[in-house]
Amino acid sequence: xxxxxxxxxxxxxxxxxxxxxxxxxxxxxxxxxxxxxxxxxxxxxxxxxxxxxxxxxxxxxxxxxxxxxxxxxxxxxxxxxxxxxxxxxxxxxxxxxxxxxxxxxxxxxxxxxxxxxxxxxxxxxxxxxxxxxxxxxxxxxxx
Amino acid sequence: xxxxxxxxxxxxxxxxxxxxxxxxxxxxxxxxxxxxxxxxxxxxxxxxxxxxxxxxxxxxxxxxxxxxxxxxxxxxxxxxxxxxxxxxxxxxxxxxxxxxxxxxxxxxxxxxxxxxxxxxxxxxxxxxxxxxxxxxxxxxxxxxxxxxxxxxxxxxxxxxxxxxxxxxxxxxxxxxxxxxxxxxxxxxxxxxxxxxxxxxxxxxxxxxxxxxxxxxxxxxxxxxxxxxxxxxxxxxxxxxxxxxxxxxxxxxxxxxxxxxxxxxxxxxxxxxxxxxxxxxxxxxxxxxxxxxxxxxxxxxxxxxxxxxxxxxxxxxxxxxxxxxxxxxxxxxxxxxxxxxxxxxxxxxxxxxxxxxxxxxxxxxxxxxxxxxxxxxxxxxxxxxxxxxxxxxxxxxxxxxxxxxxxxxxxxxxxxxxxxxxxxxxxxxxxxxx
Ligand SMILES: [Zn+2]
Numbered sequence: 001x002x003x004x005x006x007x008x009x010x011x012x013x014x015x016x017x018x019x020x021x022x023x024x025x026x027x028x029x030x031x032x033x034x035x036x037x038x039x040x041x042x043x044x045x046x047x048x049x050x051x052x053x054x055x056x057x058x059x060x061x062x063x064x065x066x067x068x069x070x071x072x073x074x075x076x077x078x079x080x081x082x083x084x085x086x087x088x089x090x091x092x093x094x095x096x097x098x099x100x101x102x103x104x105x106x107x108x109x110x111x112x113x114x115x116x117x118x119x120x121x122x123x124x125x126x127x128x129x130x131x132x133x134x135x136x137x138x139x140x141x142x143x
Numbered sequence: 144x145x146x147x148x149x150x151x152x153x154x155x156x157x158x159x160x161x162x163x164x165x166x167x168x169x170x171x172x173x174x175x176x177x178x179x180x181x182x183x184x185x186x187x188x189x190x191x192x193x194x195x196x197x198x199x200x201x202x203x204x205x206x207x208x209x210x211x212x213x214x215x216x217x218x219x220x221x222x223x224x225x226x227x228x229x230x231x232x233x234x235x236x237x238x239x240x241x242x243x244x245x246x247x248x249x250x251x252x253x254x255x256x257x258x259x260x261x262x263x264x265x266x267x268x269x270x271x272x273x274x275x276x277x278x279x280x281x282x283x284x285x286x287x288x289x290x291x292x293x294x295x296x297x298x299x300x301x302x303x304x305x306x307x308x309x310x311x312x313x314x315x316x317x318x319x320x321x322x323x324x325x326x327x328x329x330x331x332x333x334x335x336x337x338x339x340x341x342x343x344x345x346x347x348x349x350x351x352x353x354x355x356x357x358x359x360x361x362x363x364x365x366x367x368x369x370x371x372x373x374x375x376x377x378x379x380x381x382x383x384x385x386x387x388x389x390x391x392x393x394x395x396x397x398x399x400x401x402x403x404x405x406x407x408x409x410x411x412x413x414x415x416x417x418x419x420x421x422x423x424x425x426x427x428x429x430x431x432x433x434x435x436x437x438x439x440x441x442x443x444x445x446x447x448x449x450x451x452x453x454x455x456x457x458x459x460x461x462x463x464x465x466x467x468x469x470x471x472x473x474x475x476x477x478x479x480x481x482x483x484x485x486x487x488x489x490x491x492x493x494x495x496x497x498x499x500x501x502x503x504x505x506x507x508x509x510x511x512x513x514x515x516x517x518x519x520x521x522x523x524x525x526x527x528x529x530x531x532x533x534x535x536x537x538x539x540x541x542x543x544x545x546x547x548x549x550x551x552x553x554x555x556x557x558x559x560x561x562x563x564x565x566x567x568x569x570x571x572x573x574x575x576x
Contacts, residue, residue, distance in 0.1 A: 005526075007524075007526035009519045009524050009531075009554075009556070009557075010556070011554075011555055011556050011559075016556075037527075037528050038528070039528060039531075039532065041553060041554070042531065042554055043528075044526060044527070044528060044531070046526070063556070063557045063558040064556075064557065065519045065520060065521055065524045065556075065557050066521075067521070067524055067525070067526050069526050098527060099527075116526075
């Protein structure tokens with residue numbers, strides 16, 4: 001089903017990410033997926049962590065702008081065509097994929113992808129109907 | 144349409160001019176006799192009071208400055224003996240020494256009339272409850288609004304500033320119909336009322352807001368949150384206090400009460416008088432003030448005068464909201480830029496909260512560089528790069544529309560703009576001129 005992703009604004013300059021990662025580390029928050037979308041001047045750091053509420057609190061304390069977004073964690077066969085099968089389902093349902101990135105680990109020997117779509121609820125249902133499992137929050141947080 | 148002093152407020156322009164001439168001649172003569180600094184400045188210019196015969200002679204007269212008030216602190220510029228002074232007000236300002244101004248009994252009455260004219264224009268009267276949430280004390284805001292509300296026979300609720308919950312409780316319990324305070328406090332009261340869920344219990348009709356710069360966007364936000372009409376009032380303690388110029392029911396610029404104050408717009412660099420409608424520094428001459436009169440006082444406020452008649456029927460000239468301070472004005476690639484203009488653009492983008500910003504000006508290869516750093520905030524941030532680029536582009540575009548020159552806009556981390564004593568430093572000018 002849906003899991004919480006943190007999006008953090010960062011200026012694109014050397015050492016810009018360090019305080020964020022350090023702060024999470026100090027509060028014993030584990031990062032299970034991470035991606036950076038950036039331009040020459042700034043970026044958006046996207047994170048899946050094991051305790052998103054605590055992460056938001058500690059990041060806000062150090063003055064970081066952070067937003068919480070619902071995303072899907074999709075388990076897919078680590079074989080060619082695994083991804084295209086999923087994208088086809090979305091195209092069929094008129095659901096747009098904004099972006100996706102991979103998890104650090106795997107669940108039940110399946111690769112996990114973070115997928116941000118235009119309509120997360122509908123997307124989760126479409127995948128379930130097609131027999132494709134989406135990871136639950138509790139699975140993710142154990143990675 | 145209700146007016147407090149209809150005959151004066153609708154006086155034909157030629158008659159206003161005649162009245163101003165008489166009063167200016169009177170003022171120059173008595174100040175020459177009683178105020179040493181003014182006498183010295185007149186003598187330096189080789190001017191005698193008899194050289195001034197009408198308002199047309201005004202540009203001959205010497206300017207006066209805020210520094211004069213500091214140099215002659217506390218009573219050196221008073222034009223009457225202190226036994227005729229019934230009240231003083233003072234302000235510390237952000238820099239340096241206090242300044243003190245004094246009022247005779249008649250000065251206080253004139254001041255009350257200024258504010259009463261406004262309150263009457265807004266439809267306030269004996270049946271109204273006027274909550275005065277300006278600070279009472281040496282600051283002119285509290286007692287200035289208090290005096291006007293007393294004059295029109297309203298019931299005054301002298302709250303002074305602070306204690307927000309109590310302010311809102313009072314508004315609800317006492318049925319306040321008018322509110323006088325600073326615009327930022329009004330907005331804060333409106334937000335707090337929303338949080339407390341009492342917005343629909345408020346009976347406010349009119350708000351009189353001044354003493355700090357505010358924007359049209361802020362006006363709409365205040366009106367929306369408090370369910371009232373928000374009106375602008377202008378004043379400075381050196382000239383009188385709030386009420387020197389006031390908006391009427393049409394909210395279309397502030398009428399300067401020209402039977403008491405003569406406004407001029409000058410070029411701040413040359414001191415030359417500019418025609419009505421042009422932008423420049425606002426200068427005031429007080430022609431009825433007895434205790435603490437000033438001739439051609441440089442307010443440092445940059446604004447425009449509107450000579451076109453107002454729909455309300457009042458003949459007194461209107462001034463636009465000052466768009467900045469001549470002290471703050473930057474000249475970038477030959478264009479005048481005020482931090483307040485940038486603030487207005489950012490406010491229109493950031494909603495109720497203006498994002499923190501900093502202007503950085505430098506000179507590279509004989510060309511001015513102009514950078515505006517804007518702190519990212521939760522209300523501006525979105526989880527996709529396109530939205531952030533769009534935000535940056537729209538700030539850039541709006542700045543260009545308003546200023547007429549291009550700025551490099553940078554979105555920066557929250558709290559990354561340096562602050563001194565809690566206030567962000569707005570302008571960094573690295574040019575070595
Ligand atoms: Zn009017």
